[in-house]
Amino acid sequence: xxxxTNNKPGWRWARRILVGVGCLGTLIAAFYTEENWRGQRAxxxxxxELKAKGAVLDWNANIPSPVPDxxxxxxxxxxxxxxxxxxxxxxxxxxxxxxxxxxxDYWTNGVDLVKSKPLVARLTVVTPxxxxxxxAKYCLSVQFNxxxxxxxxxxxxxxxxGRSANGSQGDKFSExxxxxxxxxxxxxxxxxxxxxxxxxxxxxxxxxxNIGALEVEPTADPKAFEVRLIAGSITAAADFLKWxxxxxxxxxxxxxxxxxxxxxxxxxYSQPFLQPIPNFVITRWLAxxxxxxxxxxxxxxxxxxxxxxxxxxxxxxxxxxxxPTGKPMTLVEAMINVAITGVYVNTIQDGFRLxxxxxxxxxxxxxxxxxxxxxxxxxDAVRMEQVGAIELGEKVNFRKLMTGETFGNKTKGFLKxxxxxxxxxPRGWVYQNILYSAEFMQNQIDRFDPTNEVVFPRKWDxxxxxxxxxxxxxxxxxxxxxxxxxNFKKAIQALAYNQTLANETQIVCALERYRxxxxxxxxxxxxxxxxxxxxxxxxxxxGEPLHYRRxxxxxxxxxxxxxxETDDGGQVVLTKDGSVxxxxxxxxxxxxxx
Numbered sequence: 001x002x003x004x005t006n007n008k009p010g011w012r013w014a015r016r017i018l019v020g021v022g023c024l025g026t027l028i029a030a031f032y033t034e035e036n037w038r039g040q041r042a043x044x045x046x047x048x049e050l051k052a053k054g055a056v057l058d059w060n061a062n063i064p065s066p067v068p069d070x071x072x073x074x075x076x077x078x079x080x081x082x083x084x085x086x087x088x089x090x091x092x093x094x095x096x097x098x099x100x101x102x103x104x105d106y107w108t109n110g111v112d113l114v115k116s117k118p119l120v121a122r123l124t125v126v127t128p129x130x131x132x133x134x135x136a137k138y139c140l141s142v143q144f145n146x147x148x149x150x151x152x153x154x155x156x157x158x159x160x161x162g163r164s165a166n167g168s169q170g171d172k173f174s175e176x177x178x179x180x181x182x183x184x185x186x187x188x189x190x191x192x193x194x195x196x197x198x199x200x201x202x203x204x205x206x207x208x209x210n211i212g213a214l215e216v217e218p219t220a221d222p223k224a225f226e227v228r229l230i231a232g233s234i235t236a237a238a239d240f241l242k243w244x245x246x247x248x249x250x251x252x253x254x255x256x257x258x259x260x261x262x263x264x265x266x267x268x269y270s271q272p273f274l275q276p277i278p279n280f281v282i283t284r285w286l287a288x289x290x291x292x293x294x295x296x297x298x299x300x301x302x303x304x305x306x307x308x309x310x311x312x313x314x315x316x317x318x319x320x321x322x323x324p325t326g327k328p329m330t331l332v333e334a335m336i337n338v339a340i341t342g343v344y345v346n347t348i349q350d351g352f353r354l355x356x357x358x359x360x361x362x363x364x365x366x367x368x369x370x371x372x373x374x375x376x377x378x379x380d381a382v383r384m385e386q387v388g389a390i391e392l393g394e395k396v397n398f399r400k401l402m403t404g405e406t407f408g409n410k411t412k413g414f415l416k417x418x419x420x421x422x423x424x425x426p427r428g429w430v431y432q433n434i435l436y437s438a439e440f441m442q443n444q445i446d447r448f449d450p451t452n453e454v455v456f457p458r459k460w461d462x463x464x465x466x467x468x469x470x471x472x473x474x475x476x477x478x479x480x481x482x483x484x485x486x487n488f489k490k491a492i493q494a495l496a497y498n499q500t501l502a503n504e505t506q507i508v509c510a511l512e513r514y515r516x517x518x519x520x521x522x523x524x525x526x527x528x529x530x531x532x533x534x535x536x537x538x539x540x541x542x543g544e545p546l547h548y549r550r551x552x553x554x555x556x557x558x559x560x561x562x563x564x565e566t567d568d569g570g571q572v573v574l575t576k577d578g579s580v581x582x583x584x585x586x587x588x589x590x591x592x593x594x
Contacts (some may be wrong), residue, residue, distance in 0.1 A: 074264065086276070086278065143188075144189060168288045173296055174211055238296070244293055314344055546560055
């Protein structure tokens with residue numbers, strides 16, 4: 001009976017299926033065993049190689065030790081903590097909204113020149129020989145047919161409206177209050193009465209002062225015309241200072257808090273994604289507001305009041321650098337530090353453009369710049385990115401990591417079903433992902449030379465190309481690397497450019513102090529040592545000396561060879577929008593355009 005049953009076709013097929021399933025299960029088990037062993041072995045070998053290079057791969061080694069509250073910038077008081085730390089709970093957010101200067105409201109008393117079009121000059125047509133008022137500061141007599149008439153009128157109006165400065169938030173500040181401006185008196189000598197069209201050819205819309213274009217309008221008197229300014233919203237320096245004075249007590253609080261030696265945010269550092277971070281919005285706003293106040297003081301000829309604002313902006317970066325250890329610093333924190341340095345240096349440059357800095361301020365600024373070295377902080381931040389990516393890859397569920405669930409993201413519907421594909425991956429493939437991520441980051445770390453403060457752009461370009469070539473081809477082995485590896489090339493370009501400008505500005509302070517003492521600039525930079533500078537910063541690109549020469553007009557040219565690592569003779573290349581192309585040409589120290 002049993003023999004007959006076993007010989008039935010259905011049973012034979014069932015037995016074959018069971019055998020097939022058993023073989024398939026064995027093959028799958030063998031596949032997972034092999035892949036897990038192979039992936040783990042590759043990762044263990046990679047870790048040994050990284051440690052041989054000095055990499056510290058244990059996240060716990062980078063967790064800061066607790067510091068005394070009375071010595072910590074972030075624990076001055078509860079309000080301070082709420083201002084400068086990214087808030088985690090609704091209760092913290094509600095409490096922060098009650099703070100007097102948390103809202104970062106922008107000034108509203110600026111003159112909207114698009115609507116008001118302030119009068120900057122009265123233009124009167126007179127016949128040759130006709131008596132005109134005696135020449136004064138804001139009075140000009142010019143011949144209509146003179147080839148220099150447009151330029152003379154432009155210069156007169158420029159003197160009338162005064163100087164201006166471009167703020168870091170896209171705003172603009174003027175030396176004078178334009179709404180109450182005393183217009184220039186311009187007398188135009190002409191044989192025949194020119195038409196409105198003739199005058200608009202003489203003063204075309206693209207003829208401008210430093211804060212906007214000019215427009216000629218008729219009046220009831222056929223011989224009298226008005227010249228008005230067309231521009232965006234512009235705030236008088238005095239008005240902005242008056243508006244922002246309400247923040248002076250808060251700035252004084254920050255100055256006092258910075259006297260504390262530590263700047264460690266209390267919180268949970270056990271995992272990279274749990275660590276507390278500064279409030280970057282407040283950080284940026286504080287730096288930009290201080291920069292604007294410094295610019296306004298410079299416009300008003302008060303450099304001694306501009307320096308404390310500039311100094312606070314410089315000192316405030318300490319909270320991003322996390323003294324005393326500087327760890328763990330995220331790449332975002334390091335790049336915010338780089339960005340604030342750019343604003344800081346641009347403000348110093350504005351002071352030179354306005355010819356406002358005096359010797360005491362230049363000496364103080366030079367001392368600040370001498371201690372400014374961004375390269376080690378960015379290098380350490382890249383190392384933190386590496387060890388953080390390893391920590392997450394080893395200890396967090398890979399599916400939650402790839403879908404963002406670890407960071408609070410939610411997946412629904414088909415995306416949630418598809419995300420479970422990650423659960424089917426062999427653990428060995430996860431190790432391969434960690435390996436690729438660690439190697440990509442190590443490749444970036446190996447291109448740093450923080451000890452000698454040198455950057456080699458060609459190596460970064462090569463690394464970026466190699467990484468993109470890998471990421472352009474799908475592989476289950478570098479999913480995590482694709483997600484966790486930042487765009488290092490842009491970060492390093494920003495670092496190199498801003499640090500180069502800081503180094504050049506340090507030298508410019510010494511050059512200007514030399515000029516004040518000797519009446520001209522030196523033939524070589526070596527003449528600055530040791531009286532005006534202890535040692536000369538080198539070119540961050542390649543490590544050679546920065547290029548310097550005196551020019552025929554009595555000024556100087558100071559520049560780095562820039563990202564292309566080629567000496568272009570001090571040539572600056574601009575992009576289509578008029579900004580400096582940081583990948584082409586030289587990086588030249590220059591006065592910002594008004």
